[in-house]
Amino acid sequence: MGRVEGKVALITGGASGIGLSSATLMAREGAKVVIADFNVDSAQEAAAKIKSEGGEAVGIFLDASQEASIEEAVDFTVKQYGTLKVLFNNVGVTNLRKDLDVVNMDLDEWDRIMNVNTKSVLLGSRFAIPHMRKAGGGSIINTASMAAFAGDSVRSAYGASKAAVVNLTRYIAAQYGKDKIRCNGVAPGLILTPAAKQSMPPAVLDIFAKYNALPYHGEADDIGHTVLFLASDESKFITGQTIQVEGGHYMANPSIADFNQFLAQA
Numbered sequence: 439m440g441r442v443e444g445k446v447a448l449i450t451g452g453a454s455g456i457g458l459s460s461a462t463l464m465a466r467e468g469a470k471v472v473i474a475d476f477n478v479d480s481a482q483e484a485a486a487k488i489k490s491e492g493g494e495a496v497g498i499f500l501d502a503s504q505e506a507s508i509e510e511a512v513d514f515t516v517k518q519y520g521t522l523k524v525l526f527n528n529v530g531v532t533n534l535r536k537d538l539d540v541v542n543m544d545l546d547e548w549d550r551i552m553n554v555n556t557k558s559v560l561l562g563s564r565f566a567i568p569h570m571r572k573a574g575g576g577s578i579i580n581t582a583s584m585a586a587f588a589g590d591s592v593r594s595a596y597g598a599s600k601a602a603v604v605n606l607t608r609y610i611a612a613q614y615g616k617d618k619i620r621c622n623g624v625a626p627g628l629i630l631t632p633a634a635k636q637s638m639p640p641a642v643l644d645i646f647a648k649y650n651a652l653p654y655h656g657e658a659d660d661i662g663h664t665v666l667f668l669a670s671d672e673s674k675f676i677t678g679q680t681i682q683v684e685g686g687h688y689m690a691n692p693s694i695a696d697f698n699q700f701l702a703q704a
């Protein structure tokens with residue numbers, strides 16, 4: 439008996455990185471998964487791989503910036519597998535060239551990032567909740583980010599949008615708890631997904647390594663296992679929480695790495 443046996447899960451942005459890991463792990467533990475992604479070819483490839491390993495999955499197109507597309511993905515899931523018990527709102531975007539500091543940031547980009555990162559969580563949940571009510575409950579999981587909990591020099595829209603996701607998670611949890619619908623978030627620190635590996639210069643990875651409490655970087659499965667836990671009934675008394683999975687990067691005195699260096703040299 440798998441940890442999410444028989445549950446039906448819709449995963450947005452499921453064709454790569456964190457979404458792909460979560461889809462794969464949930465399918466291995468008995469869920470039927472719908473992988474919804476802008477990149478439909480990769481979504482279908484991911485579903486085919488899961489099926490070749492004995493799981494149940496289907497890949498579909500999703501544009502999480504479009505309300506109608508989100509509604510279609512939810513409707514497709516219910517038509518395909520008869521119900522919807524787990525929604526992983528995972529799509530999130532930023533733009534390192536335009537999502538800058540407050541004075542210089544591009545306002546169209548602000549609107550786009552807010553729309554994709556925050557409104558897609560609202561809409562996914564809005565369309566899924568009636569089906570979860572019918573099913574006697576469900577689990578909504580949102581991908582936030584550690585950018586929600588600290589200020590930074592750039593990515594103002596990304597940080598603000600993810601902070602909104604953290605509190606929207608609480609609102610959904612508060613509003614639908616009596617329907618046995620739980621809503622939780624996961625806040626990754628730097629995770630070496632293929633996209634992150636491609637876009638991060640080695641010098642930036644070294645900065646993260648220096649300030650992580652743990653001596654290694656995070657991987658997609660570190661988030662996937664957390665999502666699997668939140669999707670399963672093992673977490674049935676947890677709601678409204680955002681679990682920080684970030685290698686201890688943000689939990690200590692921020693100067694500790696420099697102090698350690700100082701002490702080693704003293």
Ligand SMILES: NC(=O)c1ccc[n+]([C@@H]2O[C@H](COP(=O)([O-])OP(=O)(O)OC[C@H]3O[C@@H](n4cnc5c(N)ncnc54)[C@H](O)[C@@H]3O)[C@@H](O)[C@H]2O)c1
Binds near residue numbers: 453584630631
């Ligand atoms: N990787 C990290 O270090 C990190 C850290 C904190 C938070 N996150 C968050 O994790 C989530 C997943 O990130 P990832 O690193 O796995 O990224 P990724 O690029 O590996 O995967 C994201 C997937 O989302 C899809 N996608 C993008 N825009 C879409 C849209 N409008 N509609 C449908 N699909 C769309 C992409 O095609 C891709 O398959 C995001 O919300 C991101 O903000 C990532």
